[in-house]
Amino acid sequence: MYSLEESKSIEKKQPHVDRKVLIGRRLAKARILVKLSQAEVMSRVFSVSTSTKRANRISEIENGHKIPDAEILQKLCLLYGVSADWVLGFTIEPEFDNNSSRVGLLLNGVHEITATMVQQISQTVAQVSANYIGQLPKSCYLELLDRAKILIAHHQGEITDDIANLMACVRECEVLLAREQQGHYKQLDHMAERDTKAWQEILMLDVLQVEQKRKILPPTLRNLDLFSGGFNER
Incomplete structure (x- = not known):
């Protein structure tokens, strides 16, 4: 798992990183900025606790092993208050908006x-x-x-x-x-x-x-x- 600063430095050094890795790093960055743990995200997005089989799903996504589908990506963007364009790498700024996130939820x-x-x-x-x-x-x-x-x-x-x-x-x-x-x-x-x-x-x-x-x-x-x-x- 990458820290926020490590994720920023890696993206600067490797502009053409794998799409899965880029999405995972940006989702991890957004989660850290809103101060949520992987367990809390699992509970809100999948409505399950960390003791179930899906406990490592967020970790797999953030590490670039799996890419989230459209529904999960939408839920994560709303939860973190970021745009899907930023998560997918189309924009540079994350455009955090807590009010929009709450309204979306x-x-x-x-x-x-x-x-x-x-x-x-x-x-x-x-x-x-x-x-x-x-x-x-x-x-x-x-x-x-x-x-x-x-x-x-x-x-x-x-x-x-x-x-x-x-x-x-x-x-x-x-x-x-x-x-x-x-x-x-x-x-x-x-x-x-x-x-x-x-x-x-x-x-x-x-x-x-x-x-x-x-x-x-x-x-x-x-x-x-x-x-x-x-x-x-x-």
Whole structure:
């Protein structure tokens, strides 16, 4: 294992060192600068203790015996707060940024939690859909829509693509329901208007018939016709 000063001097003397060795030395340098031991790095990157079979993985990488894959390299760069370009030898300065490192770790943690949450939400929505769609009458689709809206509102703070798709589907359902309700209301208005006109025509016929009878009846019988309910005859 090389110290920080030894690593710097070796890189100056051997500009064309092996790529594995260069990556290993720079990762070792970055680890020393952030004051982390190999055991701590193993625990954070691989989530294992030094007593497992992977205990020497960091040592093998830093000594140039193995090269880290893209996923491990990303985790190490975020943990050390350095750029991948510097680790791979494309730049000279390490560009240490502790704030960026912390933000990256937080983003990775949020991504993992969000992925689990989205999977659970998808399973919940699938169960609700299986229970209600296909076997219940159309009126029960409203209950499914309400449940989906409540579920979305509960997880509003962690919106992902899957949640956004679900929200778009719910909005589409709301639009279709609104159109259906609007058509229903128009039909009711049309029925009310049609019934009003029909009753008006019936009343006019009654009035005309009564007026005609009053013209035909003698004056003495007109009063009798009024008392006998002549206005109700057709």
